[in-house]
Amino acid sequence: MMLTGARILMECLLEQGVDTVFGYPGGAVLNLYDALFEYRAKIRHVRTAHEQAAAHAADGYARASGKTGVCIATSGPGATNLVTGIATAYADSVPMVAITGNVARPLLGKNSFQEVEITAITRPVTKKSIPVQDVSELANVVREAFFLANSGRKGPVLIDIPKDVSAQTAEYVPAPRRSPEQSPPPSRESLRRAAAMLSESERPLLYGGGGVIAADAEREFARLAETLDAPVSCSLMCQGGFDQKDARYLGMLGMHGTKASAEAMKNCDLLIAVGTRFSDRVLCDAGRFARNCRILQIDIDPKEFGKNVGVDLRLQGDVKAVLGELLPLLTQRRHETWMQCAEQWKRDYPMRQQGQGAEDVLPQDVMEALCRLAGPEAILTTEVGQHQMWAAQFASFRNPRTFLTSGGLGTMGFGLGAAIGAKTAMPERTVVNIAGDGSFRMNCAELSTLSRERIPVLELIFSNSTLGMVRQWQKLFYGGRFSASDVEDAIDCEKLAQAFGVRAMTIHCKSEIEQVLSEALNCGEPVLVNCPVGKDLNVLPMVPSTGSVEEPILAMDE
Template identity: 55%
Template structure:
């Protein structure tokens, strides 16, 4: 059948199972938005307040559901406003397709109004990108983009479509989506055998779980693997939820703000099995001392990650779920009672804790959210101290329940991500934990949350400072608080009310408990502004460049 480019785009989105698109219209995508109007019963479009919010919403949707997130923007500034969101998804391996309009083909390269070379701009932060200059190639390009976004190590793909391509016609043939198979051809038996031998000969094995566990849906296989080899399990920020934190083998977060048990066990282990992790500097700190007593087995889908940051002893390339399935079949039950007793001692010696008194402290807020949601909420965060407290004090037992910008560390990420997560998982309660600095960067998305009545509960840990930067200034810059005091508006409760939302100002533990209880019961969007101390610290902490077993505890 003969269809124009905009119709082809709609049909291809439906082919790929897309039900939600986050975006913002403009001149170069008018034809696409005209077609979206006609397809509104099949594809739900969420109009965000800003294109960056659309990108973050698509990212949050993808992380919460495991499906491909889709965002749409016009040319020029519309396209460049997606860049931070695309980079965020790229750093954290999130499957996303960003669709941008561009000026018509005759105007390309002439500095035309609202023209930008968005494929050139995004080349370093996408798995692949396209500019479609032939209408006959549009459908196959869209299909290929979705396949690339999901296959291997997931990531964002951008499709740039000139405006005239969205209007002209060609023959369209429907097609079923190409099945995405797990990457298994690179899994070599000799690599599996070598890993099994190292694990069998180990007396102090340790597992380091990264975001690849969640991307490959390998959490059940990891649990079986850990129990089979009787090894403690530490998680990176991106790996949170990949292993249940209530399990006796869990040691929690690893790295700069990790637990003493995770950091000590990694330092003392004789074999470290890293699964779907990239050895970020926030995990390793001093590369020369990281796991220096261990032979490192690195399991990853991306061969480029092997020995990139930390040199490994051996590696297995391929899908984590398939690799762990193979290892579980090959390994007999291990017993490391003495080693686990040592680790348990570290867990008892220092737990994530805080001064328990009558003050409203950030850690109390996170713990109470955990209690009132029975540990079943999806938590989204911004970036900063609140992000770390949310990682430390909420006990995650399932994947895709902690959604945060890890690699890029994007302040302004979380409110958009909470929109996407809630739209993708409407039966779950999404709680967005923000700092006042980050929330100022994206509070315009309250317009989106309010208009669509998205029942996100936004909890702002408001300390009137840029908390994490201030913490560094206190500890490493002799208290020179250069431009980190946020002694200015807005009044977040009045701001919520301006968007027709309920807002709470809370100063005490009792006030927070009551406000959060009412928010849960209301099933409506709510902002809770928690007034906490400006000098609260995220502890433990490893100083930059120090060994991870050298923890600052107070």
């Protein structure tokens, strides 16, 4: 059948199972939005207050559901406003298809109104950026974009559609959805060598990264831990990839990881790294990382082997598939003394924040109460800063895809858009965004999206009138010179929320934590909870970027 480019796009989105797109209209995408109106019974459109939030919402939708997120923006500034969100998804390997409009083809390259070469701008932060030259190419380009976004190491793909292409007509022929390309399994010899390495280890430490969740491999990862009889640590991106109520779990590893994980790293004889890229926030001083052990790395991306740290054996492939091949080669191990050491380290170095007074509000108490009240199926998103680390340290994640955070790019402003996407994808689940003052100022206009779309997300702000993580570094390394890090101003976030049509409340003291959170979680509407905390609360443990991950700072002299 003959269809316009805009309608071909809609039909291809339906082919790919898309039910929701996030975006903001503009001149170059008016044909697309006219088609969205026609297809509104099949494809929901959520208009955010800013294009960056549309990209973050598509990202959050993908992380929460495991499907591919989709966002749309117009040309020029609309397209460039997506770039931070696209880069965020790229850094964390999130499948996304970003669709931009552009000026009509005769105007390309002439510095036309709202024209940028968005495919060139986004090439470094996408798996592929594809300009559509003719309407006859459009259907295959869309299909290729979804295929690429989900093949191998997942990530974002951008499609740029000139306005006249979306108006042209062409023959549309339906096609079935193409399955993602599967990575070939490791050789049998490599698997046998890995099995031998695992059987020889007396003090194994299992370390999981975001690839565990991306591959839906949490069950295989848990079976590996049980079969090896090994303690487990996870990266920031793997929170929820292993049940944190399991006695084997030691906490995060890295710059703000637990002392128990640091001790396990120092004393293990084999580190089994699964689906992780060994980021600088985990390694800190790479020269002093894992000095006393061998490393077995399992990852889908061959570029990650040896990039940041040398490894003794590599197994390339999809984590779920590799573990599926490896587990039958292993026999049940028992490491009672090693596991007793791990348990003792957890007792010796508990995670506990200290306040000055009995009624002081501490993030640890808030996060523990939130998790207890919201339950293990709740999805927590975060902005970036101290609050992000407090959420990772003190919340208890028992299921995958319940902690959505910007790990690689560290994007302030990510969380509220991601919460909008997560709640849209999983409407039956409780969704809470954890924020700080600085991040809240970056995306507070998205409260209008919550209100207009009636999306019942809880926005929880740890407000301390400062850029807390910046202040903490200035305290430690810049002589206490707090240059531009205080954000004491006249903003009343409760009144601001109410102006947007969002309910607001405040936790004033420790005894109010449970009552306020319970009311907020059960009100059935968008709600903001302001939670003032002390300006000089720190995120501890902490490893300086030049320090050894095995020797974290446990206390700071104020």
